[in-house]
Amino acid sequence: MLKVSIVIPAFNEQEHIVNCLINATRQSLMPYEVIVVDNLSTDSTVDLVKAFIAEHPTLPVRLEEQDTEQGLIPTRNYGFSKAGGDILGRVDADCMIKPDWVEIVTQIFTDDPEAMGATGPAVYYDMPAKRVGLKGDQVVRENTYRADDNQVLLFGSNMAIRHSAWDKIQPFVCRDKADIMHEDIDLSLHLIDQHLKTVYSSRMITGVSARRMDTSFSSFRNYMRRFRNTFEAHPSHSRKHNTERTLYALYPALRLFYPVYQKYLDKMDIDPAERIWLKEQIEIAQHAAPTDKSGD
Template identity: 50%
Template sequence: MQPAKPTVSIVIPAYNEESVIRQCLIAAIYQSMPAHEILVVDNRSTDRTADIVRHMQLEYPESPIKLLEQNEEQGLIPTRNHGLNQATGDVLGRIDADSVLEPDWVETVQTGFTDPVVAAATGPVVYYDMPMRRWGLKADDKMRQLVLKLARNQYHFLFGSNMALRRTAWEQIRGSTCRDERDEMHEDIDLSLHLAEQDLVIRYIPGMVSGMSARRLEDSPKDYRYYVTRFDRTYRAHEVNQRVLKIPMLIFMSIYYPAKVLRAVHTARTGRTAAPQR
């Protein structure tokens, strides 16, 4: 007898995401296997984010979209935590408001988590507002598999735009995850390290694909460098010193200028900076 496939919640922290939240939700709705619930956690948005979600609840009344509010404090981590704590699925998917899931994402996550050893999982991303998207997906996949191989499978990191963890694993680590009040770290790397500290298995699933925006390239060089060096600050907070773990940071630093040029050319040709709506 085949083991029952776990239910999957999708948690989407959101702050002023009116330009992208609709396309994110449409992709989450149109899945080959439906999500157990789709939780948008609004964090004091001052734009139309919450209104768009409410409108989509009316437009798609059979979809499991729920709108939550996290107004106690500003920040991604408390907003993420509120969503994960409120989610009721066996597996808690966590994506960004600019993520656009592939149509089989929920089904792929369900299959991956039928293995009881798997506590968390992540997959590659495709940048939908960049040229040569499928080539970019292959490159992203190869980079992640290379880092995992070089780390001898000791470390693998969740990616906030495309990740999932078993609810029991979240319950095991949620009391110890870093609050990062100074906003210096990568919250998804921190989550990964807390899982590793508990010997909880993170699985890389190549078919677990999410689209995301390359809007980070709009940052100034100074801001982009600060974003990338969050890797180092997160490692130091956990007293982790592995040279191989610097590879993603070096890759992100090296691609900034060429990727910025490619995105500018793509935007000029298409007139779009966001994914087309379905």
């Protein structure tokens, strides 16, 4: 069976990192390893990860610290270099992967030996109407998150690549010192450069935070410009659809509603990251629990 490593770059993620680890290890198929790569955090991220490891010594979680250079790309690269799995999963520290994520990822790469990268949709766990939101995200990612001749682009919050594919593209991926590109799209375009197949699966689901919408318009606009910047850095590639147009259209309403909904969650003492996959986690735990035959 293929071994799946999960790499989680982290910078000042004390609010989410514990729930992220809980979801990464409450899986129907346990990952080979879960690697948190801290990147010069100044909050309690490192202490929380160390405490989680101490409290769960049997779980395959470990901490690595990339303290040479600030940035997502060097931190991601460092994590990939430390991973020993056949498949390298990559999620953000605010992501809550679905309890069958590792199992689905394993199936994708087992069933399709030519698949070198895989991605899927996201559900926003700190917003209401999650089913509607998931369906909307599926439509956008399945139909517009493409390059060239309908090649799938990987989504950094929910992606996995074969270790062998990473070995091929690692020398070529952009370092982006100016920090103006989308590192996941850059990685995807380098996979395409090497004629490596990328696939989309609607079953490969992760929960993400909508906190990106809770930023000023100038900050949001700069983030959206990363799409254009990335393709301009790769002039041999093109796209038919500008995914950011959909996000621009959603921004005004979500920018107003997001903080209001967070106040509601706080008032009701609801932790959405803790609850997003609770039902599925309970079902997995019940299925795994041994049957009590003491009354026989």
